[in-house]
Amino acid sequence: MNHGMALDILLPILIPLAAAALSLICWRSRALQRGISVMATTGLMVAAVVLLVRVYDNGIQVMYTGNWPAPFGIVLVADLLGAIMVVLTGITGLATAIYSLATISKAHEHYGYYPLMHLLLAGVNGAFLTGDIFNLYVWFEVMLVASFALLILGGERAQMEGAIKYVTLNLVSSAMFLSAVGLLYGLAGTLNMADLAEKLAPHQDNPMVQIVAMLFLVAFGIKAGAFPLFFWLPASYHTPRVAVSSLFAGLLTKVGVYALFRVFTLIFPLGDSLIRDLLLGMAGATMLVGVLGAAAQFEFRRILSFHIISQIGYMLMGLALFTPLAIIGGVFYIMHHIIVKSNLFLISGLVYRLQGSYDLKQLGGVYRQHPWVGILFLIPALSLAGLPPLSGFFGKFIVIKAGVEAEFWWLVAVALVVGLLTLYSMIKIWAEVFWKEMPEGSTASVQQRGGTGLMVGTVVALASLTVLIGVAAEPVYQLASATASQLLDPPGYINAVLGDRS
Amino acid sequence: MNNPRQHQSLILRVTGYFLLPLLILFSLFMLLRGHNEPGGGFIGGLVAAAAIVLYMIFSDVKAARRLVAVDPRDLLGWGLAIAILSGLPGLFLGQPFMTSQWMELDVPMFGMLKVGTPLLFDIGVYLVVIGTVLTILLTLAEAED
Amino acid sequence: MNTLLAIAVGVLYTTAIYMILRRSIVKLVIGLMLLSNAANLLIFTSAGLTRHGPPLIVEGSTEAAAVVADPLAQALILTAIVIGLGVLAFAVVLIHRAYEVVKADDMDQMKDTDT
Numbered sequence: 001m002n003h004g005m006a007l008d009i010l011l012p013i014l015i016p017l018a019a020a021a022l023s024l025i026c027w028r029s030r031a032l033q034r035g036i037s038v039m040a041t042t043g044l045m046v047a048a049v050v051l052l053v054r055v056y057d058n059g060i061q062v063m064y065t066g067n068w069p070a071p072f073g074i075v076l077v078a079d080l081l082g083a084i085m086v087v088l089t090g091i092t093g094l095a096t097a098i099y100s101l102a103t104i105s106k107a108h109e110h111y112g113y114y115p116l117m118h119l120l121l122a123g124v125n126g127a128f129l130t131g132d133i134f135n136l137y138v139w140f141e142v143m144l145v146a147s148f149a150l151l152i153l154g155g156e157r158a159q160m161e162g163a164i165k166y167v168t169l170n171l172v173s174s175a176m177f178l179s180a181v182g183l184l185y186g187l188a189g190t191l192n193m194a195d196l197a198e199k200l201a202p203h204q205d206n207p208m209v210q211i212v213a214m215l216f217l218v219a220f221g222i223k224a225g226a227f228p229l230f231f232w233l234p235a236s237y238h239t240p241r242v243a244v245s246s247l248f249a250g251l252l253t254k255v256g257v258y259a260l261f262r263v264f265t266l267i268f269p270l271g272d273s274l275i276r277d278l279l280l281g282m283a284g285a286t287m288l289v290g291v292l293g294a295a296a297q298f299e300f301r302r303i304l305s306f307h308i309i310s311q312i313g314y315m316l317m318g319l320a321l322f323t324p325l326a327i328i329g330g331v332f333y334i335m336h337h338i339i340v341k342s343n344l345f346l347i348s349g350l351v352y353r354l355q356g357s358y359d360l361k362q363l364g365g366v367y368r369q370h371p372w373v374g375i376l377f378l379i380p381a382l383s384l385a386g387l388p389p390l391s392g393f394f395g396k397f398i399v400i401k402a403g404v405e406a407e408f409w410w411l412v413a414v415a416l417v418v419g420l421l422t423l424y425s426m427i428k429i430w431a432e433v434f435w436k437e438m439p440e441g442s443t444a445s446v447q448q449r450g451g452t453g454l455m456v457g458t459v460v461a462l463a464s465l466t467v468l469i470g471v472a473a474e475p476v477y478q479l480a481s482a483t484a485s486q487l488l489d490p491p492g493y494i495n496a497v498l499g500d501r502s
Numbered sequence: 503m504n505n506p507r508q509h510q511s512l513i514l515r516v517t518g519y520f521l522l523p524l525l526i527l528f529s530l531f532m533l534l535r536g537h538n539e540p541g542g543g544f545i546g547g548l549v550a551a552a553a554i555v556l557y558m559i560f561s562d563v564k565a566a567r568r569l570v571a572v573d574p575r576d577l578l579g580w581g582l583a584i585a586i587l588s589g590l591p592g593l594f595l596g597q598p599f600m601t602s603q604w605m606e607l608d609v610p611m612f613g614m615l616k617v618g619t620p621l622l623f624d625i626g627v628y629l630v631v632i633g634t635v636l637t638i639l640l641t642l643a644e645a646e647d
Numbered sequence: 648m649n650t651l652l653a654i655a656v657g658v659l660y661t662t663a664i665y666m667i668l669r670r671s672i673v674k675l676v677i678g679l680m681l682l683s684n685a686a687n688l689l690i691f692t693s694a695g696l697t698r699h700g701p702p703l704i705v706e707g708s709t710e711a712a713a714v715v716a717d718p719l720a721q722a723l724i725l726t727a728i729v730i731g732l733g734v735l736a737f738a739v740v741l742i743h744r745a746y747e748v749v750k751a752d753d754m755d756q757m758k759d760t761d762t
Contacts, residue, residue, distance in 0.1 A: 010599050018586055024579025067592070067601040112575070134723055141730045148737050152744065160745040161757040164672060167738055171679050172667065174734075178686040178727055185720065186693030235760045544729055638736050642743060 008054050009063045009076045011047035012086045012125040015040055016093070020118035033114045034101055040118060041097040044125075045090030052083040056482065060496035062131070070131075070497050071192035077131030077497055080483040081331065085128040085258055088338045091465070092250040093121045095458045099346055100243040102454040103353075108153050108241065116153075120146035120247065127255050131497055133267075134181055134191045136259065137174070140223070144170055147252060150244045151236060162236030169232040173222035180215035187212065194497035197266045197490050204268065213268040213275055220263065224256030226316055227285035230309045234293060237308070238301035238358070242349030245301060249308055250342035254334060257315050261330065265487040270322040279320035284414045287313030291421040300348040300358040300433065303425055304341070307384065310418060311337050317415065318399050321406050327484035329398030332477065336391035336469055340380040343462035347377050350455050351433060360432040367434035374434040376456070379463040381430065383470070385423035391469035394477070510560060518560040525553035533628050534621075543624030547631025554632075555639055563643045574636035581629025588622035652692040659685035670754045672742045679738060683731040687724045694720030 019040030026032040055061055055078050063076040078086075096117065104113050123143030130136050151163045185191055187208055188199045203209050222229040233253070237245055270276040290310025297303045315337070318330020348358060350373060355363050367374035383390035386397075396419055403412040469476050486492060529550035536542030558566035570577075592601030604618035659681055666678030694717055702715040749756055 007593065007599075014586070014599075017582070021579055021582035021586060024575060024582060027575050027579065064598050065600045067598050115579075134726070138726065138730065141734065145733055145737060148734075148741070152741065155744065155748070157748045158760050160741070160748045162760045163741055164675075164745055164754070164757060165760075167741060168667065168675060168679065171734060171738070172682065175679075175682040175686045178683070179689050182686065182690030182693050182720075182723070185690065185723070186695065191719075191723075239760060634733065635736070638740055642740060645743070645747070 016122035048090035071195035075131040162239040166236040177219035237305040246345035283316035326402035333395035364438040381426040543627030551635035578633030585626025
């Protein structure tokens, strides 16, 4: 085992963790915290890209923490899916860190915004890189505790109300996850995911195994915001500071999706099971209910929150169809979605800075005043709706093509209709916020002049990434394809972790 | 409450003053013996935090803050930093993160003393636990006043 | 003993969910506490109850001399308890702050963000 490589896996967790510790130590100095924050997220992104390159070239990377051999110790495993997620975390983290410089108030910086943000990133990356199911639970909790505190930063009434629902449902989900882990340990006597996969493979029909799989489905379904478990999401995501909203929107639900992808390809491969039928139904309902919820809303960030749910449906559809092409589509969709979604939330914050409201009815005429903001909105918005040649088109196209090949016509129909309704929602925002005249008697007013340079810079960078994924769809597709073949090859993962014993 | 001291029990105050140093000592004992017997950084940190909270109950929040001398947030930061640092020595020796390193010291009168990075980790945890509990409880207590 | 613990786990889950469904936010937090305890006890029960010695291996040997209790389940529960403590401490702070802002111990008064 080459230990230089092991450091690559560690850095994406260690950098944010160290940044959290450092910024806690320097909590008296704003400038230091800001510097640490930008440097650490930049470092995180570089480390993540290095890790991805290494995994792409050399296959799955494994690190045995504390030098305990698997399956006895905790292993960190970076396969392509994990590495891609870590890169996306790096991108979102850096974007948020820079955006925060311009938007987070002094009081909140003093209250511990930066340490919490880094702790959240550490938790998210830990979840992506661990190869141990109990360790996954621990990282989930690290991420949750940080997100709880970030959610109520500001202390407004809406934040408290949203946070209570968020905290309750997420804790219920955690308890279910923990119960499932406990039962699984009782069944298999191991917690290492590779070892679990190997031990459970001959017993997939055992009713107890099915029950545990179902518990995982519900627990991760809540985290991912899948139908009918998503109600905490639209109640809370529009309440915190925009930078926080954007970080949550980009990453948190995707950790749930990642966990579903991991557990249902490795430990409980879907095959022709009841769970697969359930997931198919959930995917369709999630898409439809999310987009219909969005259609009824007139608050910028609430529309976007409901669209997160609807988009989760596409990713679940990719997983549930469980064909190679569908998994490719799911992975592609995740890559596209994280960047677009974070960006849309950041743009809603930019509009708030320009006009002082999130209410569609109070806003108007942004395009006339600031044409470039309109263009910047259109890129991710149309990408979300799936217009070619932007990134969303390819994501939707692959998933739907997989649906056609698997002959799930009803699901394909739902996906297509939802695409149209997404376009309707985005056009609604465009018409209300950017196109129409500023309504008379509007209470909206400019919040603060200047200081939008950093905000615009971040938005431009993320928008160009969206365009890039669309233009360079072929290499991204190749990456997703390699990821999917890794996911559909559990023995490869098992051998990488436990050593080739055949 | 006009004068918080009015409501306080004499018994609590007197025993409290005696208990405080004992509890702190006990917490250190718990921290140090954790590797061979039940104990450790977490439980030791809880005992220490409980001792300070007891002090807060029979005096007041300001006095408790003075007693701790440093801001609980500093404890949190340093504790986290120490815990991370304890994982690093292994890396420099070409072993994976968190590999424990031990060395034996010959202490006169006591015999061999085995110290290692897990103790460092536990000290980190100890500080983080005190920091977390105190940050939360002192903030809550201040909000009550 | 297994049956008894299984019943205890069941009762804990039931009461926890009943409490979570109440309108009062204080009861909600009590429910969450019971829920995490229920999960811990479930791990304890499902990992198998043994009345064996501590899992210590004599120096120089690579195997335990006698049958030992499974230490991992207890380590898991300990970790879960620690995490539960942190999360619940936060939940208590949250309901305290929520009570101050909303001035009611009632979930029905907290529906502003739902529609």
